[in-house]
Structures are given as C-alpha cells and as structure tokens.
Amino acid sequence: MAAEILKRIGDLVAEGEEEDAVEAVKEALAQGISALTVLNEGASKGMDVVSEQYSAGEAFLPELVLAGDAMSAVIKIIFENMSTEEAARSKKGVVVLGQAKGDVHDIGKNIVGALLAVNGFEVHDIGVDAPVKAFFEKAREVNADIVGVSTLLTTSLPFLEDILRYFTDTGNRDKYQYIVGGGPVTSEYAKKIGADGWSRNAFDGVEMCKRLMAMGNPGKHEIVLVDSEKGGM
Numbered sequence: 001m002a003a004e005i006l007k008r009i010g011d012l013v014a015e016g017e018e019e020d021a022v023e024a025v026k027e028a029l030a031q032g033i034s035a036l037t038v039l040n041e042g043a044s045k046g047m048d049v050v051s052e053q054y055s056a057g058e059a060f061l062p063e064l065v066l067a068g069d070a071m072s073a074v075i076k077i078i079f080e081n082m083s084t085e086e087a088a089r090s091k092k093g094v095v096v097l098g099q100a101k102g103d104v105h106d107i108g109k110n111i112v113g114a115l116l117a118v119n120g121f122e123v124h125d126i127g128v129d130a131p132v133k134a135f136f137e138k139a140r141e142v143n144a145d146i147v148g149v150s151t152l153l154t155t156s157l158p159f160l161e162d163i164l165r166y167f168t169d170t171g172n173r174d175k176y177q178y179i180v181g182g183g184p185v186t187s188e189y190a191k192k193i194g195a196d197g198w199s200r201n202a203f204d205g206v207e208m209c210k211r212l213m214a215m216g217n218p219g220k221h222e223i224v225l226v227d228s229e230k231g232g233m
C-alpha cells in the first residue's frame with residue numbers, strides 16, 4: 001500500500017504532473033506515511049528518474065522544467081508537514097543558504113534548507129543566482145553561525161572560492177563556518193578552497209552542521225566531510 005503510493009508520487013514528479021503529485025503526497029501523508037519517507041522513497045526517486053533520462057538524452061529541458069516544478073510543489077507540502085512535527089525543537093544554529101551566482105537550480109538547496117530547519121536550525125535562504133557579497137551581507141544581518149553555498153553548475157564553481165575569499169579579505173573568515181555542496185562540488189574541491197564542511201546530500205548536511213556547531217573555530221579546524229553513501233565521514 002505504502003509502496004504503491006510512493007511509486008505513484010515518484011512517477012508523477014518525473015512526469016511533471018504537478019497537481020496530481022501534490023494530491024498523491026497529501027494522500028500519502030493522510031495515510032500516516034512520514035513526511036521524510038514521502039520525500040526519500042517517493043518524490044526524490046522521481047527526480048532521480050528524470051535526471052537519468054536527461055543524462056541519457058531521453059528527456060529534454062521542457063521535461064526537466066515540469067519535473068522541477070512538480071518537485072518544488074510537493075517539497076512545499078512535505079516540509080509544511082515536517083515543520084509541525086518538529087516545531088518544538090530548539091534552535092541549533094543560524095544558517096544562511098544560497099545558490100551560487102549564475103545558477104538557478106534550487107531543488108537541492110531547498111531540501112538542505114528545509115531539513116536543517118526541521119532539525120532545529122534557523123535558516124535564511126537568499127535564493128538563486130546570489131551575488132558573492134549577498135552571502136556576507138545576510139550573514140552579518142542575521143548573525144549567522146554557518147554560511148552554505150550550493151551549485152550544480154561547473155561554471156559557477158569559482159564563485160564558491162570567491163565568496164570565501166570575500167570573507168577572508170574583509171576580516172570575517174573566523175566568524176562563520178563555510179559549507180559547500182551540490183553536484184560538481186566534490187569533497188576534494190571543498191578541501192582545496194578551504195571550506196569548513198561538505199556533505200554529499202541534505203541528510204548528511206544536517207549531521208555536518210551539528211558537528212560544526214559543536215566544534216566552533218571556523219577556518220581553524222580540519223574540514224568536516226560527511227558522506228554516508230561511501231560509509232565514510
């Protein structure tokens with residue numbers, strides 16, 4: 001029963017059937033399937049399918065846009081449900097999150113932000129295509145502990161280094177833990193640019209942020225890498 005509706009949610013997301021996908025998600029939640037399961041075993045599988053199809057030349061940009069819209073719509077419902085489940089949790093830290101300059105992909109970033117929020121972090125999302133300086137300005141405004149940057153585009157990778165350099169050049173490097181993630185952002189790259197943390201996915205990202213909060217001393221400790229898919233840390 002659960003498997004059936006989760007498969008249906010994945011299929012509807014992959015096909016970009018936004019309204020039907022939202023209805024199916026509501027149905028699954030009403031059946032008592034947890035919001036996390038709906039995300040992991042349902043909606044995310046649909047994005048995996050369309051990603052594979054795109055890479056294999058079997059799906060094209062219009063299909064991606066539709067699937068992306070459907071995913072964004074169901075994520076909203078899923079996380080509204082998670083927030084109420086987890087509302088009583090206390091604040092673990094303040095995070096500024098944004099998509100690097102030039103990049104308008106936002107599904108992964110939104111999942112990272114929402115998972116951090118339901119795990120007790122206060123998240124400030126500065127959106128997509130965010131200028132280098134915007135990360136610092138928001139971090140200063142909200143007195144952030146962690147600044148996180150996402151990118152899925154190889155062409156936007158240099159901005160990750162630029163943001164960190166901006167913090168350093170303005171004398172603010174030791175105020176914030178700097179974390180990076182997204183498709184082309186490897187752990188080696190994160191290490192190379194001098195980031196404080198990197199994780200493979202959003203779930204690992206929560207663990208990484210908890211550890212960074214416990215460690216303190218931004219820029220002065222060894223980088224925290226969390227990659228549960230490799231079984232390593």
Ligand code: B12
Pocket residue numbers: 047050051052054055061064065068069072102103104105106107108109111112148149150151152153154155179180181182183184198199200201202203205
């Ligand atoms: C959906 C999609 C789109 C949608 C985006 C919709 C949206 N609202 O986001 C649309 C159609 C708009 C789009 C546009 C483009 N896309 Co596109 N897109 C994709 C696709 C199929 C899926 C991305 C996705 O949402 N994945 C699901 C999420 C959940 O995964 P994720 O983003 O990786 O996030 C997870 C982790 O990476 C991690 N994470 C992410 N961010 C962060 C941040 C931190 C701090 C941490 C700790 C972790 C973390 O946690 C997340 C959750 O677990 C990928 C293919 C792929 N295999 O990734 C291509 C892909 C990313 N796109 C690509 C390209 C080239 C483009 C375009 C340039 C195409 C074009 N010719 O116009 C444009 C770019 C426009 C722009 N300026 O940004 C390439 C990028 C290649 C590269 N490495 O540079 C890819 C890889 C496709 C490919 N194989 O060629 N795209």
